[in-house]
Amino acid sequence: MADDIRNQVTRAQAEEAVRTLLRWAGDDPTREGLLDTPQRVVKAYEDWFSGYALDPDEYLARTFEEVGGYDEMIVLRDIEYESHCEHHMAPIIGKVHVGYLPAGKVVGISKLARVVEAYARRFQVQEKMTAQIAGCIQRVLEPRGVGVVVVGTHECMTTRGIHKRGVSMVTSKMLGCFRDDARTRAEFLRFIEVGPGR
Numbered sequence: 001m002a003d004d005i006r007n008q009v010t011r012a013q014a015e016e017a018v019r020t021l022l023r024w025a026g027d028d029p030t031r032e033g034l035l036d037t038p039q040r041v042v043k044a045y046e047d048w049f050s051g052y053a054l055d056p057d058e059y060l061a062r063t064f065e066e067v068g069g070y071d072e073m074i075v076l077r078d079i080e081y082e083s084h085c086e087h088h089m090a091p092i093i094g095k096v097h098v099g100y101l102p103a104g105k106v107v108g109i110s111k112l113a114r115v116v117e118a119y120a121r122r123f124q125v126q127e128k129m130t131a132q133i134a135g136c137i138q139r140v141l142e143p144r145g146v147g148v149v150v151v152g153t154h155e156c157m158t159t160r161g162i163h164k165r166g167v168s169m170v171t172s173k174m175l176g177c178f179r180d181d182a183r184t185r186a187e188f189l190r191f192i193e194v195g196p197g198r
């Protein structure tokens, strides 16, 4: 789907759109300092929005079961992410904490961070990204439960609009035993210790 949409636009058209926005901002895209800007912005977009070309499910396909009987919670905390809000196309910067209780299968921990990247590098709302990460892990890994907590600072709130600095948004999605069992949920929240400065 993403590829179909992407293929409808040429690189030249994307660069022209940047020139239009430069003019809209009140500047002259033909002046020397701005000549290469459309090219750079389009390249930056390839980086910021590279997630559309990624399939997060694939990262979790490779699992292993030889973990010496380990059956406790696995938590990867403080996964930094950079995203863009779909309302203003402004950056969202923050951290994701992921936990799951395996049902036999575990994944390489870097793969959890890769799942985060694949969803973050798209236009997002934080609630949706939180649900997508949890949903992907639950769907592919089929653990006993999953918990995802996202803490994000939205530049659409800090550099424009209401201009509130130091505000962070916290969202969570709990599935399986993380949702049903208060002790599992509490253990996860204790491990990640979300609070001031985190």
Ligand SMILES: Nc1nc2c(ncn2[C@@H]2O[C@H](COP(=O)(O)OP(=O)(O)OP(=O)(O)O)[C@@H](O)[C@H]2O)c(=O)[nH]1
Binding pocket: 085, 086, 087, 124, 125, 126, 127, 154, 156, 157, 161, 162
């Ligand atoms: N729930 C949620 N809201 C978001 C997220 N990112 C941005 N927003 C909000 O989306 C809303 C869009 O509101 P609108 O009234 O349509 O846009 P706006 O006039 O630019 O709003 P202001 O930001 O209040 O100036 C704003 O309140 C943003 O703060 C997100 O990830 N989750």
Ligand SMILES: [Zn+2]
Binding pocket: 085, 086, 087, 088, 089, 090, 154, 156, 157
């Ligand atoms: Zn926004």
